[in-house]
Amino acid sequence: MDYRGKYILAPMVRVGGLPFRMLAAGYGADITYGEEIVDHKMLCCERVENEALGTVDFVDKKSKDIIFRTCDAEKHRVVFQVGTADAVRCLKVANMVAGDIAAFDVNMGCPKSFSTSGGMGSALLDKPELIHDILTTLRRNLNIPVTCKVRLLKTCGETVELSRRIEKTGVSALAVHGRRVADRPRDPANWDGIREVVSALSIPVIANGDVFDYSDFQRMKDATGASSVMVARGAVWNASVFRPEGMLYWEDVKTEYVKRCIEWDNNVHWTKHTLKAMIMHFSNVEFSEGKALTRCKTLAAVADVYGLQSYYRELDVARGGSGLSRELLFLT
Numbered sequence: 001m002d003y004r005g006k007y008i009l010a011p012m013v014r015v016g017g018l019p020f021r022m023l024a025a026g027y028g029a030d031i032t033y034g035e036e037i038v039d040h041k042m043l044c045c046e047r048v049e050n051e052a053l054g055t056v057d058f059v060d061k062k063s064k065d066i067i068f069r070t071c072d073a074e075k076h077r078v079v080f081q082v083g084t085a086d087a088v089r090c091l092k093v094a095n096m097v098a099g100d101i102a103a104f105d106v107n108m109g110c111p112k113s114f115s116t117s118g119g120m121g122s123a124l125l126d127k128p129e130l131i132h133d134i135l136t137t138l139r140r141n142l143n144i145p146v147t148c149k150v151r152l153l154k155t156c157g158e159t160v161e162l163s164r165r166i167e168k169t170g171v172s173a174l175a176v177h178g179r180r181v182a183d184r185p186r187d188p189a190n191w192d193g194i195r196e197v198v199s200a201l202s203i204p205v206i207a208n209g210d211v212f213d214y215s216d217f218q219r220m221k222d223a224t225g226a227s228s229v230m231v232a233r234g235a236v237w238n239a240s241v242f243r244p245e246g247m248l249y250w251e252d253v254k255t256e257y258v259k260r261c262i263e264w265d266n267n268v269h270w271t272k273h274t275l276k277a278m279i280m281h282f283s284n285v286e287f288s289e290g291k292a293l294t295r296c297k298t299l300a301a302v303a304d305v306y307g308l309q310s311y312y313r314e315l316d317v318a319r320g321g322s323g324l325s326r327e328l329l330f331l332t
């Protein structure tokens with residue numbers, strides 16, 4: 001994996017499943033991160049090759065929920081992001097998925113209490129020894145690139161010091177979200193802060209924060225000197241942000257997303273969550289589309305909302321009636 005000159009889909013909980021990653025890649029994303037998955041959750045999973053879909057699924061042994069789904073077509077660009085506070089657990093997860101992914105990333109930026117209360121996400125930023133332990137353990141034992149994603153610390157000096165320590169662990173790249181833990185998403189990202197990190201390191205830095213348009217990728221590269229640029233919300237609002245020719249109409253992108261969800265038999269709750277995040281930026285989820293989505297209990301019902309019933313049925317028949325057909329039985 002080369003981290004230079006890349007436009008990257010950011011990790012996003014409940015958004016960055018296989019359909020969204022494939023959608024973004026179809027529009028030009030070079031590297032696509034999966035959502036953060038907590039180590040404990042992954043360790044309850046087994047690896048299953050899903051022949052009907054052509055995917056590799058990591059399935060919770062008890063609940064049978066699919067925790068991580070990937071496929072061959074994205075193997076060279078998909079990054080698995082873990083939520084962890086323990087080097088041994090983290091390595092166990094990495095060993096489970098290493099053969100199916102392009103790189104392994106540790107989340108060190110999530111400020112949400114579900115992450116920090118377990119010592120994960122941004123809670124790691126106060127523990128440089130633990131960061132060192134996790135990253136060196138991964139580096140010593142894995143044959144794929146290891147990276148991590150951090151936020152800016154309170155001062156520029158502190159951020160640079162921590163980044164240098166991270167670089168010494170041998171990671172292949174460092175992603176920097178240009179906000180501090182206390183900042184809110186609406187606060188502007190501090191591109192100058194990212195530039196300071198870039199100047200201090202030799203490894204590729206992936207700059208993240210406030211990319212909403214294709215031209216922003218180059219603007220951010222120029223402003224920060226970063227090797228690569230990563231986008232989160234801009235991609236949710238319109239995944240065709242990666243298209244050099246310009247963005248497509250967002251309603252069409254949304255329909256394409258539903259098609260990808262049908263294609264990869266996405267979890268209906270995740271599908272609805274992502275669609276609502278897309279809708280919220282342009283409209284109001286209280287309007288008829290949002291209400292219709294709320295009522296959907298199956299992916300077939302979601303397909304119906306977007307006029308994709310025949311697409312759904314065609315795929316189901318082509319697969320010889322896999323899991324999708326079971327949903328149809330509920331409907332009829």
Ligand code: FNR
Binds near residue numbers: 012034109149
């Ligand atoms: C995020 N972010 C995030 N970060 C991370 O490291 N792991 C994750 O799982 C998530 N999940 C997530 C979900 C959603 C819906 C959003 C909007 C964001 C943070 C994200 O990757 C990124 O760092 C920030 O959103 C800043 O980038 P943008 O939005 O300014 O491009």
